Amino acid sequence: MAFVLLLVFSALTNSAPTINLSNMDPHLSHPVLRDVPSSPEFGRYRTTLQIIWACLSTIFACTWVAIHPNIPGHRDSWFRNFRRRITLMTGAIVAPEFILLWALRQRRAAKRIKTAFNKDCFGDADPDDVKYTSQFWQLFESPSPAPVPGWTLAHAFFVQMGGLMLYRDGEPVKVLTFERLVRSIESGEVDIPQIFVEDINDKSKGDLLSKSVAIIQTLWFVAQCIARWRSHLHLSELEVLTLGFAAFNAYLYKTWWSKPQGVIVPIRVAWKQPPQEDPVVTLTESRKLISTIADKSNESQIKDAQEYLFDKGSSYFPQFAWPLWRGELDERCKSIAPGHFLHRVCYYISLPILVLFIFCHWIVRTGAKTILAWRYPFKFGAEEVFAVVGKTRVPMFYAEDYEDLKRRQAFRITVIGILFGGIHLIQWSTPFPSRVECLLWRVSAVLITAGPLLVGISQPLLRKQVRAFLENSLKSSEWVSTPNLRIWPQIGCYAVGACGSIYIFARLILIFLSFFTLRNLSEDVYRDIQWSEILAGAYTEAFVATYLFDPDAASLTVASHSPTGGNCSWITQHPTNASILYSVNEVSPIGAVQLFIILPDGSLSAPQDTVSSAGDRPAFVAALSTGQVGVMNFNGGNGLFIPPTSDSPLDFERNAPVITFPTKPNTVSHPHMILQHGNEVLVPDLGQDTIWRLAQNGMNPGSFVIQGSIPQPAGSGPRHIAIFEDRLFTLHETASTLTVQPVPKAPNGTSTILSSISTHPVESNLPGAIFAAAEILIPKPTKRFPTPYIYVSNRNTGTDLDPRGDSIAIFELLGKGTKNERLRLVKQVFTGLEQIRGMEIGPSEKGLEEYLIAAGVAGSGGVVMLKRVDGGRDMEIVVRNLDILNRSTFVWL
Template sequence: MLIFLFLIAAFNISSSTPILPSLDPLDPPLPFTAFSHEGVLQCINPARQRTMQDIVWSCLATIFACTWVAVHPNVPDPCDSKWTVLKQRIMIMIYAILCPEFVMMWALRQRIGAARHMEQYNQEFHETKGGPWTLTHGFLLEMRGLRKYKDGNFLGSVEEPGYRFLDPGGSGRQLNGYFDMTEEEINDKSKGDFVTKLLVVFQTTWFILQCLARLTNHLPVTNLEAVTLGFASLNIITYALWWNKPQNMHIAIPIHVHSQAIGPLCEGCSSLLEKKEEPEENVVSPTNGGFLSGAIRGIEQFRQQIVHACSKMPLLPRNWRFADFIRRLSFIGRPIQTFVSMFFGTSIFQMSPAFYASQFDSCKVCVPFCLIATGFGCLHLIPVWTSGSPYYLEKVLWQISTSVIIIQPVLMLGGRLLSINLSSRLCSALVRVVFIGGLGYVIAHVILIVLALTSLRNLPPGAYQSITWTTFIPHL
């Protein structure tokens, strides 16, 4: 994939290199203005101009780097086929395009969980032969990279470092007796290398600097560049949170035990594994009281009610299985179902194994998420200040959609704070309201992406003027 991207970048540079003006001193000097009196763009100095292909390519390359290359997925289930793993990657990429803020929240939850795993292990086993744990070890547990097997049968994933297992003699054996890999050995199983990380860092840094330079020089920033700037800005935070997480690790590290965990070794290890020798089940934890069960039940029941109501719409042929059609399209609500439950503190594994993260007090995530998501929405106001759309309807749609993605995180934070002391029934109703707001949030994102693409048909003349010094930064 990396070689393929470099080949495309080389072809793009060679095919779009402008013809420099003549350096012959006898030639007449070129005028310094880039516009004629009629306001029509003149290619007076091609070195200072960019084409439509350059604008679109730089945005698409940056979005691809932020939504595919920079994403660190969890370890897939052992029963998943290669096609299933690929579908999960594509699904995560679509989610990262439709709601990138929630992918950042997923990374933040995993970063907090990895730090907690590291601290718990180092407090209990700081003098082990394998040495203290790092964030990479914590991420390995967080991404479900350690899995228990007994007699070749899969028992489940290790979710906490403070467990002991029964050895043949009947005495407890701690986790460090089964697992003592170093950070270098774990990173050796990661598919992401240092060159890939530099590629993502250079691409996002170049794009952000280019947009800042255009604003400084009072040049228009297109709608597509504003949308891409939001992806690039969030990617810096997401990539920093996932920096120590192994990337594209497809096979978990097996731990062959003689029994399931029999108890924690420290009081902080509260999320106990069950003592039965069966695979993990989607059982809702009683943590967080009635709100946890009410949130999950409310989201699922509300989605089923939408499908049932749509299946009974009038004026439709009876032989048309509209309900099946709606069910096939119900995947649109699944990312909202997953991320709303993530925001409200429910167990992510119950909703989607691909987005697993440890369960803890979600209030630690709510406030940072609200601030970052609101800042992300404010970036979409840049075209309103600089260029904007010449069409009134598109301008109004852009402003309304931008307002939705700015206000929605604040409403979610308010709903989360209100849900602390509510009963299960009220929480279920509240989650339904937030779910509807999440659907509006995704629709607003889709509208912004569509408007960003349609605005390319009529760009202002200044949008084609480039910033020369940014071309010296390595990028695709």
């Protein structure tokens, strides 16, 4: 435990990150040490402590809560019982296959015990032979139905774990294993015990609720890991390690589901006559191994097993072997190198090699002893040695044994071990903080995956030789001293010991790396999984729809409808307070601007304030960095900038100054958009073929003046604009063209259009088509999409429609800064939509910049989610939602 705490402390205090913080969320001041800020946007990241807590709580559920220990001795202290639980937990962490093998053996034996006891004592009655549905409804019956006679699996498990104790004159005589119980019943020593399953459940600390909590915790963790995998988000090494424990826990719970948990006191069985002594099995009086082990604690049993399997000197093998092998080396050197000088040279050159050999030999030998000592409770050797039970408790890993179970168990545990180790290979291609850590993880993962396979293959081949050695060594000490007869058992012991030692060493490396790599995790590991919420307004509707987008499941669903004013054609968020949303009501003769609060579920509150737009059919609303809300009246030829009140950001000031745009003779003004650029505001005017340049008039909130303009080609009808770096991109609705030019200097500078290109699909042979470009997007470059492609939506307002729907054109700017600077069409992507007015690309800080949502204001195409592919050069449709047929504006939350 101290080792784990040290690793956690090291991970949290190491300050050598290599993450590029410029690409991370601005609220992340440090990739490891950070507190969750109050910003609502921070929910898209998780912290190191959250990762550690989720993993350790799951590991605790898998290695402490899920373990069902045998019943302790009646005189065992609290500390001894706690120490056994720690031992079991350590075994589950370091070698979970051993714990699972123990559980499998107990379950298989429990089935045999239940069948045999019910056949002999209850006429083949089987209380477990009840359908699960019937068992469920019995929970609600009052009074409860009469119990069915016979033993259940819970009874069989209870007997195996030492749940029956024979008492004489108020003192415990011996624990009744199933074999002892049957023998005692046959001899008349005891009656058939009347044990109800309710009595067992009363002693058990593990009811349905407590088990369900651990299962839910484990399933939730696994679901999170699967969701991250589907979202292409990396897992930390600690999460992969925990995922392996979760898989182990699932099978362990299934195996031990009927076994009582946490029982401290066994059920008393009264004696009828003095108990007979247990017969001694196939041991000479001189050895008396089993009788010695039978009355000892589990720790003493393991020690005795080690002393039996290996000579006493092997416990001190280096000290014992060093003088013998050093003398033999000296003799060999004398025979090889004549002369005292050459002899000493040969000796001292060979001496380090001998030291290394003895050390390696001792490591393998110690590993073999450890593995065989752990194998001791699992009865994989001679039954005469391993079938031992203490006087008042069963061993820590005790299970009744049946000969025909071994091969099946060995195969099953081999498969489970391979699957358990294979989970760690998930991190094979994941970036590590260093090359050394990556190599260590890969090698260790391969070793713990291949280890069970090697043992599973070699174990059947060596079992007969090892068993013969154990049985014959009990009968004759001369047999043990024959080298030729000991070679196969020694090879088997060394092979198992080497595999076990390597396996445990690899497991410890993985555990160490799981905590050590926490000091420097990648950004993808910190990124959290979220549902993506999207608000969508409509040109002809009086509500904002909330969509839920799940990129993992490729689903787009409508979550709610929030009422608004009529024709909610454009919406936008507050620049700093993401919980505030603005919308316009594009109605005649006077439109309106509304303010809403975005609720936690993504729906909108009732309008918090509504103010007049002071003009006809406002088509666009924008929130400036100053907190003022700009609105442009498309048919009114005017606009205004509405500041919030000094008392509340949820209230609009009234009587904001109206800006009326100048017009040429016999023309009208159609301002259509607002784009803040530095200290000025740009407004493209479709009717005047220009882009107005506005600036705030002094310090007066809401007061703006026209300081200049950027003329556009006559008859082009500039609708929407975008600025990337020092280039101004203008989308012309009337001409259906896209132009690029340098951003002119304020307030009234000029620049030349460098390139102009048609936006509508030229291959469409549609005589009745009337194309009108609508929206332009230039997403900020990211690591996944480094090239700033330009996305333009087309509208066909004519009568001759393309069956493929309207398209989104993808352009790129080539040769920037050269004489050949030009726009080039990359791809026309047909969407199945009609009259695409608005579209929006997902936020890069959520990792959703690969998605683009769009809809039409006419037709029945619904809302479509497209995915950018090939670095953004193309798009493919991911999902289409037809619940609402028309939308015109979107905001990703």
